[in-house]
Amino acid sequence: MKNIILLSVILFYSQVLFAQDFGAELLVSANFSQVDGDQLGGYTKLGANIGIQINREVKEDWDLAFELRYSMKGAKKVQDPENPSPTLKLSYDYLELPLLIKYQGFDKITPYSGLSVGVNVINERDDNGFVGEETNLGFMEYGFHLGGTYHLTEKLGLDLRHTYSLLSIRNSPSLTNGPQLFGRNGWYNRLFTVGLTYDLDR
Template identity: 30%
Template sequence: MWSCIFSFRAGAQNPSSYYIEEPPLFRGGLVAGANFGQVDGDKYAGYYKVGINAGVTLYTRLNNLFSLSMELLYAQKGAKSNFIKGSSSNIYNIIDQRISLHYAEVPVMLNITDVHKNYVGAGLAYARLISGTETIVTSPNANYNGDDYPFKKYDVSFVATGNLCLVKGLYAGLRFQYSLLPIRTKVDYEFARAKQYNNVWVLRVMYLF
């Protein structure tokens, strides 16, 4: 009889005695990768401009499904020609055209996490221009001065991202980013088509502590 009572009490443990580890409320991390960009509105198409995308990130868990993230990044964007092309009037051949833009950028996104700890998210990014230059080499020489057509001091863009969990804490990510407002409205129509927008794909890795 006593053995039966002892067995019953041993099997009927209080469920509250089990400890279930909650995911952390905040997770910080580092990101590093490459931007592959073009500027929509110039004379060329193609993601030939390669630049740095690197900085820090912070995730705040809202529940088991959703989280908010904010990043502080250094981002190089712009455009690069990949072949010789005629200007609008065909007076000039564009031998080389390069746009180089350096930003301090803050993306803010709402993310969804699956059971395998992969993230997908979307949001907005505000970027402050550190420096921006454009150089054009033509034949015959057009004496183009990019300073006459300045870039805006800021860029507001839409961001969509996906992060695949490789091992605990380490992620591989793919991101698409597009300007919602023109980065430049005053252009030389001999060497540009319209108002200009950043158009960027990003490959990067992220480590969350």
């Protein structure tokens, strides 16, 4: 199922990329992530975030953008060197499809916001050296994105983005003292993404 989805997405983006009136950008970034609700805390899990963006002007100063991203999320327990404890690392990788609206009315900065759907492709829980899968991790993720790009040159930009899961990524109840979203407990991917964009058209 995952391979079929991946192939369909690649074929779609290949057709769009070579169509007229569309722009394209390469995206190379790093995630600083945590999982709200896992009782760890802190943006201590580092992972890659790479992809491509296809955009098109829909109105003066406004662009609609589709992205295909491979995003490495999760969480990592911070160790105290003076008081070591069992380690824990959660590695959740997703193939994501964000849909964004971008405002192009500023000279150097392009703010944007949007929603995404993601498919989990790697689910790994490293609990003090014992590696397995996270129980009841959902196959799909729905996210909200808010960010902006600072244009260093005509082609190169510095991008900063915050992403948060709209729904719990686990299909089971979480701890009662975990964060609540509209009165519901759950696990939610939360991350900051910092990276570079490269415009392929200019």
